[in-house]
Amino acid sequence: MRKKNILVLLLVLILLLNFTGCNSEIETDEKQYIFKSEEEEETIFEPEYGGKIILPLTTLNTLNPLLSENLLYYHFSKLIFQGLFDFDDDLNTIPVLANDYTIKEDGKIINIKLKENIIWHDGEKFDSEDVAFTINTIKYANEDIVYKKMLNNSVGIYNPKNINRIINVEILGPYELNIIFDRSFSHGLETLTFPIIPRHKFVSDRENKKSYAQALSKDDYVPIGTGPYKFNKYEKFKTIELNSFPEYRDGKPYIDVVIGKVLEDEELILTAFEAGQLHLALPLDIDWEKYNQSNKVRIYEFISQNYEFLGFNFANGIFGGENGKSIRKAFAYGIDRQKIIQNIYLGHGTQAEVPIHPNSWLLWEDANIYGYNPSRAREELEKLGWKDINGDGFYEDENGEEVILRLLTNSNNSLRLKVADMIVGDLNKIGIKVVKDYPEILPDNMDKEIIEEQWEEINEKLLKKDFDMVLIGWHLSTIPDLTFAFHSSQIATGTNFINYKDEIMDELLLEAFSAPNRDNKLKSYKKLQSRIVNELPYISLFFKNNALLVDKIIKGDIDPCFFNYYRNIEKWYIPKEFQQGDIE
Numbered sequence: 109m110r111k112k113n114i115l116v117l118l119l120v121l122i123l124l125l126n127f128t129g130c131n132s133e134i135e136t137d138e139k140q141y142i143f144k145s146e147e148e149e150e151t152i153f154e155p156e157y158g159g160k161i162i163l164p165l166t167t168l169n170t171l172n173p174l175l176s177e178n179l180l181y182y183h184f185s186k187l188i189f190q191g192l193f194d195f196d197d198d199l200n201t202i203p204v205l206a207n208d209y210t211i212k213e214d215g216k217i218i219n220i221k222l223k224e225n226i227i228w229h230d231g232e233k234f235d236s237e238d239v240a241f242t243i244n245t246i247k248y249a250n251e252d253i254v255y256k257k258m259l260n261n262s263v264g265i266y267n268p269k270n271i272n273r274i275i276n277v278e279i280l281g282p283y284e285l286n287i288i289f290d291r292s293f294s295h296g297l298e299t300l301t302f303p304i305i306p307r308h309k310f311v312s313d314r315e316n317k318k319s320y321a322q323a324l325s326k327d328d329y330v331p332i333g334t335g336p337y338k339f340n341k342y343e344k345f346k347t348i349e350l351n352s353f354p355e356y357r358d359g360k361p362y363i364d365v366v367i368g369k370v371l372e373d374e375e376l377i378l379t380a381f382e383a384g385q386l387h388l389a390l391p392l393d394i395d396w397e398k399y400n401q402s403n404k405v406r407i408y409e410f411i412s413q414n415y416e417f418l419g420f421n422f423a424n425g426i427f428g429g430e431n432g433k434s435i436r437k438a439f440a441y442g443i444d445r446q447k448i449i450q451n452i453y454l455g456h457g458t459q460a461e462v463p464i465h466p467n468s469w470l471l472w473e474d475a476n477i478y479g480y481n482p483s484r485a486r487e488e489l490e491k492l493g494w495k496d497i498n499g500d501g502f503y504e505d506e507n508g509e510e511v512i513l514r515l516l517t518n519s520n521n522s523l524r525l526k527v528a529d530m531i532v533g534d535l536n537k538i539g540i541k542v543v544k545d546y547p548e549i550l551p552d553n554m555d556k557e558i559i560e561e562q563w564e565e566i567n568e569k570l571l572k573k574d575f576d577m578v579l580i581g582w583h584l585s586t587i588p589d590l591t592f593a594f595h596s597s598q599i600a601t602g603t604n605f606i607n608y609k610d611e612i613m614d615e616l617l618l619e620a621f622s623a624p625n626r627d628n629k630l631k632s633y634k635k636l637q638s639r640i641v642n643e644l645p646y647i648s649l650f651f652k653n654n655a656l657l658v659d660k661i662i663k664g665d666i667d668p669c670f671f672n673y674y675r676n677i678e679k680w681y682i683p684k685e686f687q688q689g690d691i692e
Contacts, residue, residue: 152302153663159682160365161662162386163674164377167370170326173303174246174255183673184368187350188229189303189333192239195295195671198469199586201297205234205304205334214624215292218300222283222485225322231337236285240277240325241307243287247275248320255302273494275299294623294632298587306332318684322371334504336361336678345370349370351679361689362681380605387659388673394456394523396655405657411458412654412670416524417646418531423573423607426511434488436644440478442485442538443531452526457650462637464588466651470630472637478647485538492555496539502592503539514545517579518566519560525550527649545575570605578606581652590636591617594645608645661686 165180173185179470193201203209205226210219226234249256259274278286307315309332310323324661331339336358348368352361369385371377374392381389391399399405420427420436427435449457460467461475493506505511515532519525525546532542546563569575580594591598595617598604616636623629640646656668664680 110524116122123171148381153681155362155664155679155681156684157360157364157681157686158684159363159687160367161363161680162367162369162385163388164380164386164390165368165370166350166373166377167345168348170329171331171339172324172326172329173331174253174305174324175326177254181368184348185303185331186335187337187366187674187677188339190333190335190629191301191303191306192222193297195298195669197669198389199465199467200469201301203240206300209297211296211625215294215296216289217286218289218296219280220285220287223357224283226334227356227357228334229332229353230306230309232306232308234304234306234334236279238304238307239285240279241311241319242302242304243275243277243504244315245305245310245320245323246254246302248317249324251653253324258302259299287459292622292624294621294629295587295589298320301586303333322617326593333655336535337366338508361678366677381657381659387662389654389657390673393659394454396456396657397454397510401656402513404660406657406660406666408656408666408668409456409653410655410669412652413465413579413584413586414650414652415463415480415584416457416527416579416649417463419578419580419606419646421573421575421577421606422609422645424576426513426576431492433643434492436486436647437478438485438538439535439540440485440644440647441488441650442540443534444478444480444645448530450525450528452530453650453652456653456655458653459650460648461586462640462648463582463584463590463593463646464633464637465584465586467597468588470588470633472634475637475641477641479601482538487578489539490559494539501539502536502541505541510541512541512543514543515577515579516545516566516569518562519546519548519550520554520562524579524581542577545569571602573607573655577672587622588633589617591621594640604646610639610643610645613639613643613645 138484162560163180163184166178168176168181170176171181171185173182173189176182176185190204192204192206194204196202203223205223205224206220208221211217212219220239222234222236222239224473228234246253246255246259251257251260274290274515276288279286280286287296287300305323311319333339336353336356338353340349340351340686342348347370350366350368352364354360369380371380374390377386378389378392380386396407399407418439420432422428422432426432445459449459459476461464461478462472464471489503494503494511495504497504497508503511511533515528517524517528519528525548528544529544529548531546535542566578570578592603592614594608594610596604596614597609599607599609613636616632618640620629620632620636623632654670656666656673658666660680662680663683665676666680667675669675
C-alpha cells in the first residue's frame with residue numbers, strides 16, 4: 109500500500125510537528141490544593157516572584173529548535189527562543205527581535221532594524237550576524253528540516269524549490285539588515301518567525317559549512333536563546349529545567365522555574381494533570397466542560413488550525429458550470445453548520461465560510477453569506493428545473509433523471525462520522541439523495557493498521573476521482589496561501605484533489621501571493637475570498653476549537669492560542685501561599 113497520502117502531504121505545508129512518545133511513568137504522589145468554590149468570591153492576588161510550573165512534553169529526539177518536530181517542544185521552545193517576528197491576536201505579524209521594518213521594491217526586500225538591548229542567555233549581545241547565520245544554516249540544512257520546509261512551502265508554486273534563490277541576507281550594520289526574496293512576496297514577514305540561534309555558539313573563526321553542521325546537530329544540543337527563560341539542565345526522557353532570565357529585556361518573569369516533564373503520550377499527560385503532577389494539559393476530547401466541575405482547573409478555549417470542509421469532485425459534470433454553482437449554493441444553504449457544531453462538537457467549533465482562520469486580519473467581513481436556509485436551498489435547485497416527479501421526497505434533475513450522490517469520509521474519526529451523518533440528513537431534507545460511501549459500523553478496536561488501510565482507500569478514491577463529495581479536514585498554516593487547494597496547477601500534484609479549474613481563481617491566488625505590501629495583501633485577500641464564497645469549490649464548515657486546562661494556582665495573563673500555548677508566560681505568576689506546595 110502507498111505509505112503517504114494526500115492528506116499527510118498537506119499536513120506538512122508549513123510546520124509538520126508530530127507527537128512522539130517515550131516510556132516515562134507518572135509519579136504517584138499527589139498534593140491537594142483547597143480553593144473556594146465557584147459560588148464563593150474568589151481571592152484576588154497580586155503578581156509575585158517565585159515558584160515553579162510544570163509543563164507537558166512527549167519524547168524528544170533533540171533540543172535543537174531547528175530540527176525538532178515535536179509539537180509540545182515547539183511550544184516549549186518558545187520560552188527559550190524567539191524569531192524576528194511573531195503573530196498577534198489577528199494573526200498579523202508583530203516585531204519581536206526586530207524593532208522596525210520597511211517593505212521595499214514591491215515586496216522583494218524587507219529592511220529590518222533590530223532591537224539593540226537584547227542579550228543571549230550566555231551574556232553575549234544579539235545582532236545582525238545572528239540572523240544571517242540562522243538563515244544560512246537553514247539554507248544549508250537537508251530538505252526535511254522543519255523550517256526549511258516552512259520557507260519552501262511558504263513560496264507555494266510560484267518560486268523554485270532552491271532555497272538559495274528564495275531568500276538571501278544583506279547585513280547593513282550591527283542592527284540593520286535586508287532580507288531579500290527573489291520576487292514580490294506577500295508572506296515575507298510571516299516566514300521570518302523561525303527561531304534565531306546564536307552565531308557565536310557555532311562559529312569560532314569564520315562561518316562555513318562546519319559551523320552550519322554544528323548548528324544542526326541533534327545530540328547534546330545546549331539551547332541558548334533570547335527568550336524569558338534560559339536552559340538549565342536536561343535529564344533525557346525525563347525533564348527539561350529552565351530558569352527565569354533576569355536580563356530579559358521586558359523584565360524578569362514572575363515564575364522562577366519551568367520544568368518540562370516528559371511523558372509517553374497525550375493520554376498519559378492528561379492523566380498526570382488530573383493526578384496533580386502537571387500544571388497544564390490539553391484535553392483529549394471535546395467534552396472539556398467537565399473540568400468546570402473541578403475547583404482546581406480553569407479552561408482557556410481557543411480556535412485551532414483544524415479546518416473541516418465539504419469538497420466536490422469537479423470531474424463529475426453535475427458540479428460544473430453555472431448549474432453546478434447553483435447546486436453547490438443549495439448545499440451551502442441546506443447544511444445546518446451551527447447545529448453540527450452544537451450537537452456534535454458541544455459548541456467547541458467556529459463556523460467558517462472560507463479556509464482563512466476566523467481570527468485572521470485577512471478575513472473578509474462580508475464572507476458570511478450562507479446561513480442555514482432550507483427553503484433557499486430548494487429554490488436554487490428548482491431554478492434549474494429540478495422536480496420531485498415521483499413524489500419520493502427527492503429531486504429528479506431537469507432531464508427527469510434520478511440524482512444520487514456519494515459522500516466519502518474517514519469514518520474512523522468518530523466525530524467526523526457523526527458530522528457526515530448529519531450532512532446526509534440535511535441534504536436528504538432538501539431533496540438530495542445521498543449514499544454513504546463510508547462504513548457506518550466500525551470495529552470495536554480500531555488499531556493503527558485498520559486506520560491506515562481506510563486512509564489508503566480514501567486516498568485512492570481521491571486520486572482516481574472516484575467520489576462525488578468528500579468530508580475531510582486540513583491542518584492549515586498560519587501563512588494563508590491557498591494555492592495548494594484551489595490552483596489548477598495543483599491538480600497534478602494531488603493537493604487540488606477536487607479537480608477545480610478556474611482561471612480567475614488562479615489569477616487571484618497569484619495576486620494574493622505577490623502583493624507588494626500589507627495594504628495590497630489585505631485587498632487581494634478580500635477579492636480572493638469573494639471568489640471563493642461565490643464559486644464554492646469547498647463548502648467551509650468550521651474550525652475546531654481547542655482548550656488549555658490550567659491549574660488554578662497559576663494566575664496572570666494566560667492567553668493561549670494555536671501557535672503559542674504559553675503566550676505571555678513571563679506575566680504568569682503563582683501566589684506565595686501556593687509556591688510552597690509546588691507539585692514535584
